Amino acid sequence: MSSLITTAVPEGTLQQQATSINKEHTTCCYCGVGCGVTATIQNNQVIAVQGREDHPANFGRLCVKGSSLHQTQHSPERLLRPRVHNQEVSWEQALSYSARSFQDIISKYGPDSVAFYLSGQLLTEDYYVANKLIKGFIGTANVDTNSRLCMASAVVSHKRAFGSDVVPGCYEDLEKTDVLILVGSNAAYAHPVTFQRIAKAKQERPHLKIVVLDPRRTATCDIADIHIPLAPGSDAYFFNGLLSYLAQHNYCDAHYIAEHTQGFEAALSAAQKQVNNIHAAAAACDASVDLIAEVYRLFAQNKKVVTLFSQGINQSSSGVDKGNAIINCHLATGKIGKEGACPFSITGQPNAMGGREVGGLANQLAAHMGFDDQADIDRVAQFWQAPNMAQTEGLKAVDMFKAIDEGKIKAIWIMATNPVVSMPDADFVKQALQKCELVMVSEVIADTDTAKAAHVLLPATGWGEKNGTVTNSERCISLQKGFLPPAGEAKHDWQIISLFAQKMGFKGFDYLHTIDIFKEHAALSALNNTRKQTPARAFDISAMADITLKQYSNLLPIQWPVNQANPNGTQRLFSTGSFFTPSGKANFIAITARLPVLQAQRNEVIMNTGRIRDQWHTMSRTGTAPHLLAHTQEPYVDIHPQDARQLNLLEGQLVELGNRGARYIGRVKINAAQRAGEIFAPMHWNAKYASSARADALVNPFVDPICGQPEFKHTPVSIVRHNTQWTGFLVTTKNHEPQCDYWAKITVQKGYVFRVAGVQSIAFDHWLKQQYPEVEQWQELQDSQGEYYRAAGFVASALVVVFNANQGHIGPTESRWLNDQLGESIEDGVRYSILAGNTGCDDEDQGAVVCACYQVGTNTINRKIRSGCQSAEALGQVLKCGTNCGSCIPELNAMIQACRSTGV
Amino acid sequence: MSERKTYKKRLVIVGNGMAAGRIIDELIARDTVKPKSGHSLFDITIIGDETCGSYNRIMLSSVLAGTTSAMSIIQKPASWYAQQGMRFMAGIRVTQINRQQCHVLCANDERIPYDHLIIATGSRPAHLPALNQNIAGVMAFRTLADVDTILSLSQTAKHAVVIGGGLLGLEAAYGMAVRGLQVVLVHRSAWLLNRQLDEAAAAMLARVMTHKGVVLKLAAQVARFNGQIRVESAQLTSGEILPCDVAVIATGITPNAELGIEAGLQGQYGIAVNDFLVTSDPHISAIGECAEHKGKTFGLVEPIWQHCISVADRLVRGMQTAYQNTPVATKLKVSGVQVFSAGEWLTSPEHRAFIFVDSARNIYRKLLLKNNCIVGIVFFGDVRDGQYFFELMERQISVIQAMPQLLMGRRFCTQLPSMMALPMNKTI
């Protein structure tokens, strides 16, 4: 065995007695809430998970996704061995090949011809090593991440206003505030545990006012006192209006403005120029004057106000400005850095924040240092002893894939993300990757849409196997613990990157454990981090630079900064009114609000995208857990009743959205929670789960000019009814895409359900049998008019497929019972029920036929005997049995006899 | 005492088969009729050429297959008639009806006068166009005596040939196969039960019968029987020779109508009757398989029970209860084989057919619809709810909204076509 193959084993946790049960504290790997999890492990398997009581993010709670963590552990689709050009190879071969290819490309075209595309799902340590390798050693800043798609706007808003990318508040502020404004946040679905905390606070303190600003009436509105369904993209108008209102009615905190801020006048005059009063705000936001006035009043008259913002603000061509329009209002009233008062950007991913800390984006350097200061660049180069330090910013996500398409970037390494599904204009991304000379993908799942485009596919460890830290939305660092052996030959991302770096001949990548990386990261955060006795950069975990392995392995959640002044972490920043700008004062930014780039043309509607409750990102992991698909099973489109009427759409029909040559097919959900002219499509579905439901393929690659974040929430799309001729479902053990115009896959306990539909009538039997040539026995129900068809296929008497279809757009009834029969050897009694789709109603089960003429069965007859029919004639009178040919009379008499003798 | 002097109508019944047995029950059930106590309206005489009392002919198949004893199918032993105050002339044939003098002439030369005569002479096996069929061992399968003979032949016989792949032929073939004979069934059509099943269902039946040990010769006809006194083999028109020690002919039935026709009653296939089972002579009724109603004759008991009700109502109560010729469902009494067929059975372009097939389990269920109502049922292997569909068909209830689920059986349906929703399509 080559030394490359050995995997560093974290401090002996793996060598436990096989049967012993033990518990480990770790962190959920899904959303930005970052809940603490206690996992129960037996036989190297997580058998249960529980919310960690002492974790400040969740205090024992978990959402559906978090509580299913153990179910997504044993995905049958795990990637277990490295592959090069679809051939399984050794790690040695895979890494030598990749390193050589990288070197060749760099030597021919220079370092800017390669790129990394990372993910907020990576752990901080993974992120750190990747960033160090590409920026310090390969010599390019062409490293971006899917955080570009979610947090880039907020990062820049923070930097512009505070001089640093800092979320000032903490989750507790959401509970302690008196007015909570959620804007562009469907926390109920996207941050479920945070939402539960808010809901509980509201219950305990009913005077806590909750306001939701969102074009849609989402599940979050269930606990809201006020919901303003404002026009999409009009948020900055709303907050400019608020700033004008605050000034006009003397609600600004003149003292705070003078002492702790700069640029107020310019910001106010820009706001006033655009939205001078409530009426102008109402017009710009297409909302009610009264509601707007009420919310403005609430903001103005309460000291404790939190504005919680998320993707509805960030994913926009003017997301940075929107963030600053919000922050302006908080600065103007001094509502920042205090308990229950702050602007609060909540992140989507588990470690978007960690990525920002290490500088894993094209326009960041490391540890909150940037490319705009040569001293920073030199400092970091020195610290890393970097031979090829990048000197300028690299390409951000959208531009990066453009550069691939143009042939400027020739090699890309994608880690822990699925851009073929999640990037805007995702079909373009797919094409670009097809042109790329070398596509490396590190993945947990073998055949994600992106993995399919890979030349080199590297198996990474997943949750429970990998070890390292993550930082959630409130700057809280916690440990995601490794307590399981890697699946197959999988390796940790930091290991893979380090081994690759060593293969390329670089020094400084000889880490043995994540703690080595963490300590280096902590030390870097401390590097020259002082200005006039105060830290120059907010991100400072210098107090952790000497952490011991024991401390690290039992890390208690802690909020940065963690330094000499705050050894136990920091709950809130800016409490003293000092900021990280050169002057130490916060900046007002003059905002001229802009609407989204494109408005809808005739026959178009505005598509909004977002999350559903139980899925995570592109479903690679959550799609494999049956009960996570139970809540919402199929791609859909929310549409206002009025639009549905106009477009002649009925509930449950398929509808087709189009843009940029891509299409999205989903089920119509008529929903008055939408605004007319606007629809909503979930962002999760990938090509493994549905034929055409990659919503992001329709999204235009319009980005915010400052931060490069795409406008996911506002895409004009064409909309037509899908010309469905037939509809049906397949219940099957085979994970095989059906050959038809529309399908959506639902994972169930014993296999899959595919909802299918087509635009062209087909011979159902022919179609089915072509796709299941392995079936030995068919059971079929045919209709000579071809309106209905049902069939069940068996292999060695085990049920492998059921197909039920009919003409038209309304599908046949599905049943859980049927799904549960999959793969089972079906006995004759049940076999007959398969095509019926249910076991039938028991009280009508007559039992075996005794009277053939009138088809009267044992059960029915016995019931009558028990209720008093004591002769064949008496039975005949009530049931007709035996009154025709009489051949069953002897049997009837025998039954009466039997009944008498047993006394039943 | 005065009642004794009351004149009683003389009612004579010719034939003592299933129809005769049933009409007696129906007469007795109409309560004014108490022959034994002398309160009866009628003096009843029953003349039958079989020696025993009335028995359940249907059960002959079970007797042959050995699942029922011959004794247990006799419903009215000879002694029973006397107890009821009726005269039963057992083993005596009626040879002539004298309508002018209103009496019948028996083979023993006795004349029995009647005020009303009921002809219930049934039918006999249809003629087979084969040579040399009058030798020993070439049998019908109609009477208890026939079954007796077959059973006694079976003791020594090895080979049997059954001619006719209808219900009767299948039951005979099965019965003999169960008794250990090597049975070949010769059928003229290309598939079995060709009046009840379509080709697909019949193919399953053929598989099952083969499995039960019956060798099938389809699209084949017997040209002659070989043998001097006893049958030795049957020769097919193809020339093939099938060895046989017993041959059973079951190729259909011919009504025993001659008695009536020769007496001048009208009728083409049988003795013609009107809706009240009255022949062209108002003093004579005909019931059962010897009768012809609107050009149709009978082969199953169900309509015959209706004949009996109509005649009993008329004779006892003077009520005119019209008989209606309704379709009848077919069932096959072969152990382990379920067949249910009613109405139309061959799919034609004007039908909408719903078909369930499970070839591996030999299950076939077909419903034929016209104007959204059932017009044909062909079930094989699983006949669940056959009777229910039969009623839906009879009442012409629209079932389309419950299809195709309904085909699987009503217990799988949450919504059933309502029987109440529509009045009966047929007017009475």
Ligand SMILES: Cc1cc2nc3c(=O)[nH]c(=O)nc-3n(C[C@H](O)[C@H](O)[C@H](O)COP(=O)(O)OP(=O)(O)OC[C@H]3O[C@@H](n4cnc5c(N)ncnc54)[C@H](O)[C@@H]3O)c2cc1C
């Ligand atoms: C083996 C077998 C199985 C059957 N299975 C079924 C079944 O499952 N379901 C069903 O519905 N039907 C079945 N049938 C048919 C059913 O038995 C007949 O429809 C029914 O018996 C007809 O009744 P009938 O009174 O008209 O005729 P029969 O029962 O035949 O009675 C007529 C009687 O009249 C006698 N007779 C004839 N001529 C004279 C004469 N000149 N003088 C005196 N007596 C005379 C005959 O010998 C006979 O005894 C079966 C028949 C057979 C043979």
Ligand code: SF4
């Ligand atoms: S709220 Fe987020 S972090 Fe918490 S359990 Fe759910 S997905 Fe995991």
